[in-house]
Amino acid sequence: MFRAIGNFFSRLFSWIVAPFAAIGRWYTRRGWILRISVGLAFVLFVGLNIYFMVQTQIWSGFNPDYVAAYEFDKRDTSAGARLANTGENAAETCSPSAIAQVTADLIDFNVDQNAWISSMLFYKLGFFGIDWDSTPFFDNKASFQRGVNQTVRRTAVELVDALGRVRGTSQIDGDLQKARENIQFSEDAWYFGLNPFGPKTPTPSFYRTAAQSLRSFNARLERCDAVFDSRADNLMQFLDRIAGDIGSTSAILRERSENHNGGWFDFRADDRFWFAYGQLYGYYGLLNAARADFRDVIAQRSLHALWMDTEQQFRSALNITPFMISNGREAGWIMPTHLATMGFYILRARSNLVELRQVLDR
Template sequence: MIEDDYLYTKGGIKGFGAKMRKFFGSGRFWLRAFAVIVVLCLIYYPVGMLMVQKIDDNPDFSGDYQGGSHAVATAIGLIDREVNQHQWTANDPFFMPGSALDNMPNFQTGIIYALSRFSIELSDQIGRARGSSQVDSDLDNAAGVLKFRGDKWVFDPSISLLPGVSSEQQYRQAIAALRRYNERLAAGNAAFERRADNLQETLARFSNDLGSASALLDNKVAHPSVFDTTADDVFYATKGRLYAYSLILRDLGTDFENILNERQVSQVWAEMVASLQAASQLDPIMVINGSADGIILPNHLAGLGFYLLRARTQMNEIISILQR
């Protein structure tokens, strides 16, 4: 008991606990801990953002064509590149560096949006023998999952505390569905109607989509502000959309080469693709929504809109020729 009393009163079990309480209970400890966390965050997020950030606007990108449709192969490759090869950042939770990015997520979601439109046209027009024929199940599946929002992480407490389906999982389903379709197409077991009316209708839908994108740009340009914190969001979302369209239309030109040559629109088609590529290659250091006639503080959205409208004009010219 004497020994126990000694341990108890002279720095044994009780003494150790008292020291720990004194150490952790002191304001100095928590102040230092907070300072360490702040320093780590100041290193973790900027360095992580630099490592993750990748706006891949390679104009020469193409999919792994193994027969079927060149445009479908490129769509598969684009989704795979952004989801599996590059990190999908639009749904990164707060503890990942990608959550602090906004240009790359908007660029990626712009790409997926354009590919969603393309998948819908495949399902409704090009991938059906006639309008009254059955919808291809793989194309229908791809069109559905590509509509899924890009900011859904595996956990969404607003819906359920249990794990759910993330954006990446949905987009990987689209890859699998489009790949199955293209494999069946290469084997002669799927439809890909290379008709002028199909191409004309597809271009008309794309033109309408570009019209909605131009309206969004116009709304920004009409209200210039160098302190506009969402100008870069609109810029990169539109850039991603135009980038995807430039690749898909480039390869649709290959898929419909005979139609383009027959209607003598190959030159206009190439000019349309070039306009979309020019828009997708705009890469300002900082996106500024300045005055449309500004010199020091220009309006990058207006520049993007110029190429968009030029491409849309060329697209409408092709539509007009195909309708004759």
């Protein structure tokens, strides 16, 4: 029996090595010019693959408590409020928007502190033609980044349509409009594409431009040359959009959890999990920022305790960072069900958002 097992693995190893041995024999029989050219191409290919693998595994700047660095609790005015002049000839200043600041920083986190995985060539090529999202390898960071980017896209829309203008009849802010246009660009564009055919501007360039536009808006707001309308109905609408966004994600998690109970062998479960995690990661910071931007409204409606509890629900969900995502049955006893757990935290956070909205609507 042991001899048969040994013969099987010997033949399997020979079958795996055979193509490489044939390539090696072909390579040694070629001229030196061809060998140098092929060798350089091989080294470049291996180097780019190593770079791709490293970038997917190193999450620079990842910190679930990243909002602490902003010190929003020290802000004592709502966004757009005029600040008292400190001298006779001092220029008029206004309070900047924490929401715009966090949104720009989330973009920076995605494309500057880290490589944007979804538009990298080797991510687009896949694993021998198989989409990386359909494998258990090298796709978690891409899904997380897309979840964060979803929060940025939603916030950019709200900044243009409501927060960055006075009611619905005022002029749209130019910087916010540019930010929205650029952040809505395709998430997987590389330097060259087939549809349409030809050279392209890669995705990270568009997102960096969006971040610059958001920072430009905040600089103008600080000079009182822009508007941030921190009314209760705008806050209520912003909470509605967040609740709707994560509610859609909870439905995706439920569908995957109920219909694909593959445990550790469900290779799409990690994509759903890390996308949801990225959303909660982004919205956790944006809710902290909204508390600073709508400070007066929250104080007037006595929402501080409920708001802090909502933020805590988002932060608690960020403690779920399993080494390996499993989509087991809810009644199972071997393989855990991380998707159902994440869905539970999302629904708790969403219920708090709905309660905040109801209090604001009274």
